[in-house]
Amino acid sequence: MHPNTQTIHTPVLLSAVLKCLAPHRGESYLDVTAGYGGHATAVCQQTEAPERMTLVDRDATAIAALQPLADKGAALMHADFLTASQSLAEKGDQYDMILADLGVSSLHLDSPERGFSFRAKGPLDMRMDSRNQLTAATIVNEYDEQALVEILRHNGEEPRAKKIAAMIAARRPFADTLELADAIAEIIPKKGKIHPATRTFQALRIAVNDELGQLENSLDLWLSLLTPGGRLGVISFHSLEDRIVKQVFAKVSGERYDADFRLVTKKPVVGDDTEIVFNPRSRSAKLRVVAKIKNTERERQYANPRKK
Numbered sequence: 001m002h003p004n005t006q007t008i009h010t011p012v013l014l015s016a017v018l019k020c021l022a023p024h025r026g027e028s029y030l031d032v033t034a035g036y037g038g039h040a041t042a043v044c045q046q047t048e049a050p051e052r053m054t055l056v057d058r059d060a061t062a063i064a065a066l067q068p069l070a071d072k073g074a075a076l077m078h079a080d081f082l083t084a085s086q087s088l089a090e091k092g093d094q095y096d097m098i099l100a101d102l103g104v105s106s107l108h109l110d111s112p113e114r115g116f117s118f119r120a121k122g123p124l125d126m127r128m129d130s131r132n133q134l135t136a137a138t139i140v141n142e143y144d145e146q147a148l149v150e151i152l153r154h155n156g157e158e159p160r161a162k163k164i165a166a167m168i169a170a171r172r173p174f175a176d177t178l179e180l181a182d183a184i185a186e187i188i189p190k191k192g193k194i195h196p197a198t199r200t201f202q203a204l205r206i207a208v209n210d211e212l213g214q215l216e217n218s219l220d221l222w223l224s225l226l227t228p229g230g231r232l233g234v235i236s237f238h239s240l241e242d243r244i245v246k247q248v249f250a251k252v253s254g255e256r257y258d259a260d261f262r263l264v265t266k267k268p269v270v271g272d273d274t275e276i277v278f279n280p281r282s283r284s285a286k287l288r289v290v291a292k293i294k295n296t297e298r299e300r301q302y303a304n305p306r307k308k
């Protein structure tokens, strides 16, 4: 692992991930949001098969931090996970375990120059992949007011979407993150500890990185990339993501006799109090896991239909 990344980014729900994905020696692993390799390193300790790991991230800094795992044999893919998963599916690859730990890393939020945080001055950027064209500045300073309202409502569930969009349209251009955050704080009263710009920044980030589109279009691909008996885990951080995952997992694992998948987690796994104290990012994390049913499992089910 890259120096310092263990302290910079602590993998969320690590013990639950290991329990639900249950890595066995020699199994293959696809991490579509490998980040700083926290989950991947822990999985690798159990599989002892770095050469059977594929690690995807759209962020160049994360890819550089994953080099130690690549040196041991892991394949690295610097791409968004939709593009990466499409190309793995085209090649016919299959994995025993797939993990998606969605969203940004602590390092993104703690690097003002990336523009993700409203707490420090930085450019209105928010791109996870700096090779992409679209930045938050383009959306904030160029999109028409109605498009801004829709982004704030759809991606941020912001109840004051209209008011914020009208203010942005009237006062732009905005030069940096603090200027935008302060302008929002001027018109929206602070509620408790939550900064009034929180939902706007989340909405912009999701739009810049097409986060919901990426997830919606990738879930079926991930299911198709599983080996029989393979496990797919998704960690989400807000209700918009979790809803998408929950619906797809419920659809494919339904009570049908011929369902191809079964829910490993009937309810989402969340962090316990200790984890939340040591890793505040886990406060809103939810892990859902499905497994692809093996033919032998199905045959047993037919022989003894009451047993689940």
Ligand SMILES: C[S@@+](CC[C@H](N)C(=O)[O-])C[C@H]1O[C@@H](n2cnc3c(N)ncnc32)[C@H](O)[C@@H]1O
Pocket: 009, 010, 011, 012, 032, 033, 034, 035, 036, 037, 038, 039, 040, 056, 057, 058, 059, 062, 079, 080, 081, 082, 101, 102, 103, 104, 105, 106, 128, 211, 214
């Ligand atoms: C929460 S961090 C993952 C941390 C990782 N599980 C660990 O233990 O170090 C999320 C990572 O996913 C990447 N990411 C988010 N969305 C992505 C996407 N659509 N395609 C590829 N990478 C993505 C981000 O760049 C970030 O590095």
